[in-house]
Amino acid sequence: MSLGSHRALLAAAGAAGGDGDFVLLDEVVIPSTAAQIHFTSSGSDDTWDNYQSLLVYASLRSDASGRNVSWRFGSYSGGYNWTRADSTGSSIYADSNSGWEARSDGIQTGDSDYYSPFRLLLVNHNEYNPASQCWQMHGSYNNASTGRMNRNHGNWNPSSQEAIDEIYMISGNNNPSNQNFSTGSYAQVFGLKAAA
Amino acid sequence: MAAQEFTCIGNVTTSSSVTSMSVSIPADTGSHLMLIYKLYQNSGSTVRLRFNNDSGSNYASTNLAYLWGNYTYANNQQNGILIAQPQDSDSYPSSGTVYIPDTQTSGKCVSIVQDGGSGSGRWFQSSGTWFNTSARVTSVGLHTYSSSQTFQNGSAIAVYALGES
Numbered sequence: 111m112s113l114g115s116h117r118a119l120l121a122a123a124g125a126a127g128g129d130g131d132f133v134l135l136d137e138v139v140i141p142s143t144a145a146q147i148h149f150t151s152s153g154s155d156d157t158w159d160n161y162q163s164l165l166v167y168a169s170l171r172s173d174a175s176g177r178n179v180s181w182r183f184g185s186y187s188g189g190y191n192w193t194r195a196d197s198t199g200s201s202i203y204a205d206s207n208s209g210w211e212a213r214s215d216g217i218q219t220g221d222s223d224y225y226s227p228f229r230l231l232l233v234n235h236n237e238y239n240p241a242s243q244c245w246q247m248h249g250s251y252n253n254a255s256t257g258r259m260n261r262n263h264g265n266w267n268p269s270s271q272e273a274i275d276e277i278y279m280i281s282g283n284n285n286p287s288n289q290n291f292s293t294g295s296y297a298q299v300f301g302l303k304a305a306a
Numbered sequence: 307m308a309a310q311e312f313t314c315i316g317n318v319t320t321s322s323s324v325t326s327m328s329v330s331i332p333a334d335t336g337s338h339l340m341l342i343y344k345l346y347q348n349s350g351s352t353v354r355l356r357f358n359n360d361s362g363s364n365y366a367s368t369n370l371a372y373l374w375g376n377y378t379y380a381n382n383q384q385n386g387i388l389i390a391q392p393q394d395s396d397s398y399p400s401s402g403t404v405y406i407p408d409t410q411t412s413g414k415c416v417s418i419v420q421d422g423g424s425g426s427g428r429w430f431q432s433s434g435t436w437f438n439t440s441a442r443v444t445s446v447g448l449h450t451y452s453s454s455q456t457f458q459n460g461s462a463i464a465v466y467a468l469g470e471s
Binding site: 132133134167168169195197198199200201202224225226227228229248249250251252253254255256257258259261296298 | 310311312338366367368369370376377378379380381382383405407408417418419431432433434435437468
């Protein structure tokens with residue numbers, strides 16, 4: 111990982127229990143501020159190809175009000191496509207997007223102490239040929255005066271198909287250096303084992 | 307070191323009509339919880355999630371729901387996080403999962419991601435925040451809208467905590 115602090119919660123690879131487990135592989139806690147969180151298979155407590163699917167849980171806050179969360183699975187590149195349903199608290203709308211990273215609009219708030227939950231499910235992240243990678247996302251924010259919730263499903267079709275072995279979570283979008291995750295934000299990546 | 311896994315730390319199944327179901331959260335419990343529910347209700351009103359039995363106006367939530375038509379609403383300064391709106395029929399219980407990413411960090415609010423629904427025309431999702439930032443979470447529970455609404459026989463919740471297996 112590149113920023114924040116990891117907690118080594120697992121021992122060597124293969125010590126993660128039996129089939130059907132829901133295993134914490136890595137965790138990042140932001141000690142001050144950080145523009146992004148970076149998970150890798152090689153930096154986790156067990157390699158990701160030992161699991162059928164991955165699940166990211168996070169509790170996030172931005173240093174800028176109403177900023178987005180974005181994520182990508184490698185270097186900035188094209189090939190991300192997603193459709194979302196957005197609940198603003200007063201209206202619902204859906205749209206489709208594409209880009210060089212995947213994005214959820216408006217799931218963070220800059221209000222102090224108010225963190226936003228985030229969940230990203232990567233189903234069969236090792237299986238990429240011939241199908242593209244896909245994800246499901248749920249994120250939101252709420253404070254004392256407003257709230258918003260996003261659901262998102264998308265695909266990643268990189269120019270060279272590959273298994274997912276790294277995940278970047280980015281504060282903001284397109285120019286992540288302008289925003290940061292605030293102190294106390296954290297993210298966890300879990301591995302989901304196949305049934306016996 | 308042992309693996310980190312979700313373990314059930316408590317569950318409740320009602321055998322009579324009640325207005326709430328809750329599970330205590332021990333001090334040594336991991337900070338990441340999941341709550342799974344299945345609800346029968348005698349009224350089609352909203353169900354609220356509360357921490358530490360706090361019934362003050364310390365919650366906010368936003369819905370993305372289909373209630374025989376599109377529906378969304380931001381519920382601010384409420385006495386609980388609205389997580390479901392079951393129908394008043396035993397034929398259509400509501401089920402869902404509540405994710406609570408952090409319960410024990412001092413000075414941080416609690417946030418929730420939830421999926422849930424009910425058959426026959428209702429599908430309800432919400433997410434919310436608890437603004438009591440000083441207290442550790444000692445219990446989590448579901449509550450009916452008021453004392454005139456009750457969870458019916460067979461309603462159940464189960465709470466899982468992330469910790470060493």
